[in-house]
Amino acid sequence: MDSTLAELAKLLGEDRLVSAAALAQRSTSYWNSKPMQAKAMLLPYSTEEVASILRWCNDNEQTVIIHGGLTNCVSAVEPNSGDIIVSLEKMNSIIEIDRVGGTAVVEGGAILQTVQERIAEEGLYFPLDLGARGSCTIGGNVATNAGGINVLRYGMMRNLVLGLEAVLADGTVVSSMNRMMKNNAGYDVKQLFIGSEGTLGVVTKVVLRLFPQPSSRQTSLVATDDFESVISLLHLLQNDLAGTLSAYEVMWGEYYRAVTKEDGHRAPLPRDYKFYAVVQADGCEQLADAERFESVLGEAMNAGLLLDAIIAKSDADSADIWKIRENFEPVLLPDPVYLYDVSLPIRDMATYGETVMRGVIEQWPDGRCYIMGHMADGNLHLFVQPYDDGDHHERANEIVYEPLREIGGSVSAEHGIGIEKLAWLPLSRTPTEISLMKLMKTSLDPKNILNRGRVLAD
Numbered sequence: 001m002d003s004t005l006a007e008l009a010k011l012l013g014e015d016r017l018v019s020a021a022a023l024a025q026r027s028t029s030y031w032n033s034k035p036m037q038a039k040a041m042l043l044p045y046s047t048e049e050v051a052s053i054l055r056w057c058n059d060n061e062q063t064v065i066i067h068g069g070l071t072n073c074v075s076a077v078e079p080n081s082g083d084i085i086v087s088l089e090k091m092n093s094i095i096e097i098d099r100v101g102g103t104a105v106v107e108g109g110a111i112l113q114t115v116q117e118r119i120a121e122e123g124l125y126f127p128l129d130l131g132a133r134g135s136c137t138i139g140g141n142v143a144t145n146a147g148g149i150n151v152l153r154y155g156m157m158r159n160l161v162l163g164l165e166a167v168l169a170d171g172t173v174v175s176s177m178n179r180m181m182k183n184n185a186g187y188d189v190k191q192l193f194i195g196s197e198g199t200l201g202v203v204t205k206v207v208l209r210l211f212p213q214p215s216s217r218q219t220s221l222v223a224t225d226d227f228e229s230v231i232s233l234l235h236l237l238q239n240d241l242a243g244t245l246s247a248y249e250v251m252w253g254e255y256y257r258a259v260t261k262e263d264g265h266r267a268p269l270p271r272d273y274k275f276y277a278v279v280q281a282d283g284c285e286q287l288a289d290a291e292r293f294e295s296v297l298g299e300a301m302n303a304g305l306l307l308d309a310i311i312a313k314s315d316a317d318s319a320d321i322w323k324i325r326e327n328f329e330p331v332l333l334p335d336p337v338y339l340y341d342v343s344l345p346i347r348d349m350a351t352y353g354e355t356v357m358r359g360v361i362e363q364w365p366d367g368r369c370y371i372m373g374h375m376a377d378g379n380l381h382l383f384v385q386p387y388d389d390g391d392h393h394e395r396a397n398e399i400v401y402e403p404l405r406e407i408g409g410s411v412s413a414e415h416g417i418g419i420e421k422l423a424w425l426p427l428s429r430t431p432t433e434i435s436l437m438k439l440m441k442t443s444l445d446p447k448n449i450l451n452r453g454r455v456l457a458d
């Protein structure tokens, strides 16, 4: 055993250490099936153990990569062979649920779906929801300021965290376990860690904000042929559904056709419309909510905003609709495919989509570009497939990102920067903002041991 590992094994015990050979049996991440490479992985069971690992690593200038559920989309968790991985997988407890205060305290490694289900058992609701719910962790959700399908109504992770505990690079434990909605006593320190992608500290505990459990849910798949109608329908639903609209996920026709092609998902609506949207409303009176939902969609149909629609009559129908939006594997094959997550004003989306699709076809005549996403949040996901074996990532980046410059968009709506988007950070942040980010990084992690080379280049 090399001397670093011998020291760490002494600190924690050998059973907390996964060797490089054992790591090579694991995949690097959800998106990257290459064997994981690192000096070793450490599995702390408590905040104190995280603190002692980081103290030792800081003293010895040992670089650390933090692992949650490994579902991020920006190559943020790929270690180098000289890195130590600190995985939160053993710190996955739900410590407390306070029904009166509407809060839950969970450890950073708790899986999102487990947390959602446990909270639902108490008759409460934690609204963060995304396709990776079965694998991603609350600590990873905090570190990436995750968004997902309910942002329209409940906000991103930043809005759902009341407090947290984090361990700094030198082992200092920062306890900011606020449980109150209001606390304006000086700077809101927890916000530093939310969305910082593990570059400023390891999130070990989180106080989540809970909501009443919706007792009725209406889901529909709708279709139309022009983007103006997609926008008008959103406004109509927001106004007429009495604030219950919780998801409005738009899919361009090319995406819908790709995921419902042979061997893909069942197509509940014909496959030749230009735009589709998954609409979901959460309320509290099943009968009245269902009637209102149907009547508003009828109104939209009469106004010509919709050409077709289907309303889910059961949980199974609803799951079938969501599969089309969330399970995009049929689009991802064959490789390579480049996934994007951009933010832009809603009014610019139709033109932006056309510009990118044209750019892809001009560059690769057989290429494809599929677009869908959290349109109501100003957030689109794009899948670019050059359909040829070369590495065209840089060229695809230019096609997708350059048009954002003029319209003031962002290269990351919710996935973060990681390593993948490092070169493009200046498109979305000013030089002063980036200098301030660097100042924060050097203040909290002067030896640059935590998630080195993520968010900010070395």
Ligand SMILES: Cc1cc2nc3c(=O)[nH]c(=O)nc-3n(C[C@H](O)[C@H](O)[C@H](O)COP(=O)(O)OP(=O)(O)OC[C@H]3O[C@@H](n4cnc5c(N)ncnc54)[C@H](O)[C@@H]3O)c2cc1C
Binding pocket: 030, 065, 066, 067, 068, 069, 070, 071, 072, 073, 076, 077, 088, 108, 109, 129, 130, 131, 132, 135, 136, 137, 138, 139, 140, 141, 142, 143, 144, 145, 146, 147, 148, 149, 197, 198, 199, 201, 202, 203, 204, 414, 415, 451, 454
């Ligand atoms: C099918 C699918 C659908 C997705 N849909 C969405 C979506 O709708 N919205 C969305 O926002 N994202 C989405 N994602 C991306 C991903 O699920 C989120 O970014 C998620 O929040 C990552 O959580 P994780 O636990 O997997 O983190 P990881 O991938 O393990 O890590 C992400 C980053 O956070 C750091 N980190 C992890 N844990 C901690 C911790 N405890 N303390 C400090 N830093 C930490 C890591 O070092 C890394 O930089 C999707 C991913 C997939 C595969």
